[in-house]
Amino acid sequence: MSKEPDEELPLRERKKRATRQRISDIATGLFRERGFDAVTVAEVARAAGVSAMTVFNYFPRKEDLFLDRIPQAAELFAAAVRDRAAGEPPLTALRRLALRLLDERHPLSGVGETYAPFWRIVADSPALRARAREGVEEVEAVLAAALAEAGAADPPLLAALTIAAYRTVYVASALRLLAGDPVDEVARDHRARLKSAFAALERTGLDC
Known part of the structure; x- marks a missing residue:
């Protein structure tokens, strides 16, 4: 069986992608519960167990948390x-x-x-x-x-x-x-x- 693209990446890059996806998934869940405008980046960061700076390192704007693709x-x-x-x-x-x-x-x-x-x-x-x-x-x-x-x-x-x-x-x-x-x-x-x-x-x- 051929490897998925992510499986061919170095471990560090795979971890970064996994973290990015986890933050986006948590943000999406919050947005669905309460609406996009009602949720802050700080709240997303707390729910994901990271700092707001970490969120912005992966997503330059709040909108990118939802439109992450x-x-x-x-x-x-x-x-x-x-x-x-x-x-x-x-x-x-x-x-x-x-x-x-x-x-x-x-x-x-x-x-x-x-x-x-x-x-x-x-x-x-x-x-x-x-x-x-x-x-x-x-x-x-x-x-x-x-x-x-x-x-x-x-x-x-x-x-x-x-x-x-x-x-x-x-x-x-x-x-x-x-x-x-x-x-x-x-x-x-x-x-x-x-x-x-x-x-x-x-x-x-x-x-x-």
Whole structure:
């Protein structure tokens, strides 16, 4: 059996990632209980048994405690382009990533049995909504850099279109989950919309 990515990291790095995840999980639990704006970083630190400075070492802003997967999203999108097979178009690799995230019901897919409460918290907090928009821009910038390395015709434009398409499908599915639609039905439509979105992106010819 192949090792998971974290298992290949040095022990020190694995411990840091575990600490980061534990702090985020504790913060998320508090936010779900009381609402994002009602919980302070100091309270998160006390619950996690660390100092507020330690929390900020891992999460520069309070919003990052909840929206903690922005760096992972940037890493995954960029890696899909950089690690693709020789001769494979970047959009083909990105489509495969998007569908894999959906199949895994990964949080970055936006589709899962337990994700509606997450989006309810985001919807109720202007600070989280603003940070989410910034996160989209950060992922777009990292993807544009990877596409430039891959020789795309117009990296910034292709990155913007790709992230906009992904976000549009993502948000539509999140809204349906918030409305109580069955997860399997949402996932089926999500897959179809992703395929349509990437087919439209491929017709631009920008990844050549």
